[in-house]
Amino acid sequence: MSFISVTPPAAASDAAASSIESAYLSFRLGSQLFGLPLLSVQDVLDPRPLTRIPLAPAEVAGALNVRGRIITAIDVRSRLGLGPRADQSRYSSIVVEHEDELYNLIVDAVGEVLELPPSQYEPNPPTLTAAWREFANGVFRLESDLMLVVDVRKLLCFAT
Amino acid sequence: MDDLMREFLAETAESLAILDLELVKFEQNPNDSEILMNIFRVMHTIKGTCGFLGLSRLEHVAHAGEDVLGRFRDGVLQVTPSSVTVILACIDRIRAILGAIEERGDEGSGGDDELIGQLRAIAEGRPVAPPSTAAAAVVSGEAIEAAAAADAPVISDEGFPVAAELLWECEAAMQAGLPTAAAEVSPPAAPATPMAAEVATAAGHDGAPPPAMAAAAVDDHGGERKAPAAQQSIRVNVEVLENLMTLVSELVLTRNNLLQMVRSRHDSEFADPLQRLSLITTDLQEGVMKTRMQPVGNAWAKLPRIIRDLAVETGKSLDLQMFGAETEVDRQVLELIKDPLTHMVRNSADHGIEKPHERLAAGKPETGVITLRAYHQGGHIIIDVHDDGRGLDTARIRRKIVDNGLASESELDAMGETEIHQFIFRPGFSTAETVTSVSGRGVGMDVVRTNIERIGGSIELKSTAGRGSGFTIKIPLTLAIVSALIVACGGERFAIPQLGVRELVHVSPQGENSVEIVNNTPLLRLRDRLLPLVMLHDLLRLDEPADLAAKSYFVVVTQVGAQSFGIVVDQVFDTEEIVVKPVARMLRKIPFYSGNTILGDGRVIMILDPNGIATTVGQTTVAADGGADGGGRHHESGTELILFDAGGSRKAVPMALVARLESIDAAAIEEVGGRRFVQYRGQLMPLQDVGCGFAGDEHGRCAVLVFAAGSRSVGLVVDRIIDILREPLHISFPPELPGSLGTAIIGGKATDILDAAHYLTQAFSDWFSSHDGEADAAEDRPAVLVIDHSAVSVNILAPYLANAGLGLATALDAAQAMQVLASGRRIDAVLADVGQPGGDGFAFADAIGADPLFASLPLLAVALSPTAKLAERARAAGFRGLAAKTEPATLLQLLLPLIPMETTTLKVAA
Known part of the structure; x- marks a missing residue:
């Protein structure tokens, strides 16, 4: 299990100007970079045994025990309609809280915590497919990459 | 609302609950100064506190009540039932005002003058007209006085032998002598001490206290220990x-x-x-x-008052005895059983106990006794509600069942009394002929049962006509931690709460328990009963589908309500105490999980919900109703029938006729020359449509009943196999269309009895007749001659005979029969109808009786409705036996031993 050290946001200078947060935890699915608002992240976990839940929606990878709490694992790849992971045993997961319940988002790899100025932010490009627009909350232009901001609430609203 | 007020409301509500109980006791035992003191004290406290809080309306009412109680205490006033009724009304008023305060924050407006007037009148010794009829109250009052001696066990569940009384007196004396020491040694008993001292003093004044007094004091001692122990406890949210x-x-x-x-x-x-x-x-x-x-007594607190009011209202004389009130139960469980219990006690008082004159006429004491008893038994709490009333009225229940269409007369005939009684737990059932204000409000025992089962409990009923009825409720002590069976299926583990698990059955190819497949629906033969099985593999769509034939596996026999079924799993591990946690919100739509938990090894496990699984079993176990008492009905009479849907109507065919049930792919059906076939076991099997086409269901599958004779088979395509039932086959309406033998009530519904012969002869016109070709080549094939002028009867019998490997010859009357015999055709036995007017069977018996050639030919008589007289006559005429036409399976059992045969491929239902 790795822990994230969060540096407090430098100056809340113009952050108030928009509702866009400035700190993100990045992760990758294949080559695509995504960012989760850091405030919604509870923990980052290494792979651990999952209990399958028969008849659950396809996106639900199973349930696991994290310090005595039962957490539902969501396969973000399956949620986004991406194909299965090349190496099933190598993945990372991010624990987020949503409506008082904990969810474990399974992703390919967890990156670093990024402090991003609102100036790099842009709303969803209109060409984004409908499926992705559903959960994406805009894009950050990084130097070498584009980071899609994930809206946790929308990501997890599929079955409720 | 400030804290002070909230505290006052909570405290007063508690006090009032005690008051209710105390007052009823007081009415039965008006000379008990202890009870009176308690009541007076509570009333006084209420009055004092509300004066302090500025609740003037409440204060006035309480004040008037206190005045009356004061007079009682001083001995100025005689306690009468009518005055107690007014005091109870006063308490109700106080409660109503408290309710208003809680809801709106003020006392509300309303005239209390009448009530206060009545109270004043009583205080001054003037006669009053109490709210309820005085006459009834007097009747009940007398009765209650008569029962006063018997009220001792109200709280304590031990008797009061002399030794116990002596012990109590000693204790009281000791406590009176050493109050401080006693209080220190046993703090919980401290509140009882001043009271004990009073008793001791009273004893000192009057010399020896009368036994009744002592008993009542013990009584109070028991009650007291719980109630104002408030000083020893704190309120916790x-x-x-x-x-x-x-x-x-x-x-x-x-x-x-x-x-x-x-x-x-x-x-x-x-x-x-x-x-x-x-x-x-x-x-x-x-x-x-x-x-x-x-x-559990907290859930009972209101009952004495309810019974008391009921006694007044119905003019009955009632005695409520409560034992084991101190038995403890989880508060969550307590909340849930409160209403069912109240309902049952009300039922007992309202319907169970007879009117006093009826009781006297029946030679019973005038006062009806309702007993409430609670005790622990291995992780469960058992609550008995018993009355010594008239018991359940079986005849009335029967009538009601038939009126409400819950079952037919013939079905009821097959049932025992106990089974019929179980119907009171069915939805929409209430036997109260007149709806009184007390019960019959549309909620019935079904609601009671549902509530109890919802918390994993069970309810059982026992009733003896004229002697009373009793309910036994079994509920878990707590809902938080349950014991669960850990099983594995398809590589996953699951927990099954043990409450519903009846037994575990290991099934293996070598074992004695066998699983039969009916239209892909597996059934377990378990001690002469067919248990529907739920394949957990299929239900949860797990990998590696179960191969029932090859593997060994376990059946978890589960009971939900009256329904029993088996859950088929791969493996059973052990039981573990688990803490049920709710499943994540997005998983709540799946009906098969009641929660999840973490096992000792740290892994998460899903908890299966037997209730949810039971819904998939559907109504298949109508016949298993009342099977809670173990083996169920062993010797069921009737014919085993396969029930199915075809062409939009419900049909049935005797199970013994059907060789196999199959499910075939609709796409595999081939059409040749307007007829349809399917390749089946290396042959082309003709398919007959029973009015539903060959389209198959949504998965493109067709359910097929396979009939076989010799090497030939015919498949009848139906919409859906519903169930297998064993019921007497009484065809009540003649057929309207070809292909039907008529209509009968099967499983409580009108059902067409399929004329298998009609469809079989459509496929093979010679299905029953000569069997030329291969059949005739085998000259030694035994054959039966059936003499009956009804073609329908022959049609019923023919498939059975064919199935049993018997050839068939038919004759309409005795003369024709003689011709058949004379033709030289092989005939091994004769079935002759003797029930019809004209008696062709008898004529035939007469005819061959004279012929020594046929002396060894076995004759069997058949009739539509055999009677003992007919059987006697048949025997005299030379028949070996008499069987009912409507029960071909029984008939075959009689017939077959008469026919010498090397191999019998008979499929007789066990």
């Missing part, structure tokens, strides 16, 4: 307790987790401290559980 409970549950799980880790390695240095941690955790768990425990 329920939420705090719930949180605590959750935390302890987590702790238990963590402990289990640790234990499992340490157990796997030897001489770990953690072993000892962990052992201590484990013990402490268990103690802590028990301690926290205890905080949730409440005496």
